[in-house]
Amino acid sequence: ELKVEQNPLFLSMQEGKNYTIYCNYSTTSDRLYWYRQDPGKSLESLFVLLSNGAVKQEGRLMASLDTKARLSTLHITAAVHDLSATYFCAVDKETSGSRLTFGEGTQLTVNP
Amino acid sequence: GAVVSQHPSRVICKSGTSVKIECRSLDFQATTMFWYRQFPKQSLMLMATSNEGSKATYEQGVEKDKFLINHASLTLSTLTVTSAHPEDSSFYICSASQSGNQPQHFGDGTRLSIL
Numbered sequence: 713e714l715k716v717e718q719n720p721l722f723l724s725m726q727e728g729k730n731y732t733i734y735c736n737y738s739t740t741s742d743r744l745y746w747y748r749q750d751p752g753k754s755l756e757s758l759f760v761l762l763s764n765g766a767v768k769q770e771g772r773l774m775a776s777l778d779t780k781a782r783l784s785t786l787h788i789t790a791a792v793h794d795l796s797a798t799y800f801c802a803v804d805k806e807t808s809g810s811r812l813t814f815g816e817g818t819q820l821t822v823n824p
Numbered sequence: 825g826a827v828v829s830q831h832p833s834r835v836i837c838k839s840g841t842s843v844k845i846e847c848r849s850l851d852f853q854a855t856t857m858f859w860y861r862q863f864p865k866q867s868l869m870l871m872a873t874s875n876e877g878s879k880a881t882y883e884q885g886v887e888k889d890k891f892l893i894n895h896a897s898l899t900l901s902t903l904t905v906t907s908a909h910p911e912d913s914s915f916y917i918c919s920a921s922q923s924g925n926q927p928q929h930f931g932d933g934t935r936l937s938i939l
Contacts, residue, residue, distance in 0.1 A: 743927070754830075754917050754933040755868075800867065810856065810921055812928060814867045 714739050716803055718815035725791050726823050733786040733818045735801035744784045745812070746775050747800045755800065758786075791822045825851050828920050830931030838939055839910060845903045845934045847918030853898035854920035858928060859891075862915040874901050908938045 715738040725731050735744070743762055747755040759768045761777035761784060768775050772795065774787045784801055802814045827850040835843050847857055856875050860868040872888075874880040874895035882888045890912075892904040901920070905912055915935050919928035 745927070752935070755930045757927075757930075760927060810925055810928060811870065811873060812858070812868075812919075816867050819865075 714741065714803065714805075714813045716801060716813050716815040718799075718801060718818050720818060721816055722819050722821075724821045724823060725788075727792055728790050730790065731788050733788075733799055733801075733820075735784040735786070735815055737782050737784075737803045737813075740779070740782075740805075741803035742805050743803065744777050745802045745804075746773075746784070746786055747802065749798045749800060749817070758799075788820075793822050793824060796820055796822045826929040827851050828854075828918065828929045828931040830918050830934055832934060833932060834935045834937075836937045836939065837908065840907055841938075843905045843908055843936060845905075845916055845918070845936075847901045847903070847920065847931050849899045849920045849929070852920075852922055852929075854901075855898065855923045856921050857895055857901035858919045858921075859893060859901075859903050860917045860919070862917060862933075868917060871903075905936065908936070910938045912936065913938045 717736045719734045746758040749755050759775040764779040766777045772789045777784045798817045798819045800814050800817045802812045804810045804812045829848045831846045859871045862868045870883050871886045872880045872882045872893050874893050876895050876898050880893040895901040915933050917933040918931045921928045
C-alpha cells in the first residue's frame with residue numbers, strides 16, 4: 713500500500729524566513745504533485761514532478777524530487793503572508809489509473 | 825484549459841434528504857473522474873473512481889448504496905448522497921482526467937451540511 717507522509721504538519725514562520733516542507737512516499741511512483749489549499753477552497757495545482765532530480769520553481773516556492781530517496785521537498789524562500797495555506801503532496805502511478813494518494817497536509821502560517 | 829466545474833458549491837439540508845452533486849469537465853473529455861471527501865483539518869480521502877460508461881470503483885469502507893455515482897457522459901459525473909445524515913457533512917471534491925494516466929484537474933468542491 714502506498715503511503716505518503718508530510719513533515720511538518722504545522723508550520724508557523726515569520727515573514728522573510730526560509731523553510732522546507734518534506735514529503736516521503738513508501739513505494740515507487742510515477743508522478744509527484746504539490747497542491748495548495750486555502751480555507752474553504754479546493755486544491756490549486758502548484759507543481760508536477762516527473763523524474764529524478766526534477767526541480768521546479770514558481771515565485772517563492774521551489775519543489776524538487778529525489779526518486780531514489782522517495783522524497784520531495786517544497787522550499788519556501790523569504791515567506792510572505794500570502795503564502796499562508798495548507799500544502800499537500802500527492803503521488804500516483806499510471807498503472808493504477810492515476811489514483812492519487814495524498815499526504816496529511818502541512819498547514820503553513822506566515823506571521824507578519 | 826482543463827476546467828472542472830462542480831455544482832452546487834454549498835448545500836444545507838435536513839437529515840434524510842438525498843443530495844446530488846454534479847461534476848463537469850468544461851473544455852475536455854474526461855474518461856475518468858474521481859470523488860473525494862475531506863473532513864475539517866484532514867487530507868483528501870478518495871471515495872471512488874468512475875470511468876465513463878462503467879460502474880464506479882469504490883474505496884474500502886465507502887458504501888456504494890449510500891454514495892451513488894453516475895458517469896454517463898465524457899463530461900459529466902454525479903455523486904448522490906442518499907438519505908444524508910449529519911455524519912455525511914463534509915467537503916466533497918471531484919476531479920477529472922482525460923484518460924487513466926493523465927493528471928487530475930480538480931473542481932471547486934461542494935460543502936455539504938446536514939442538519
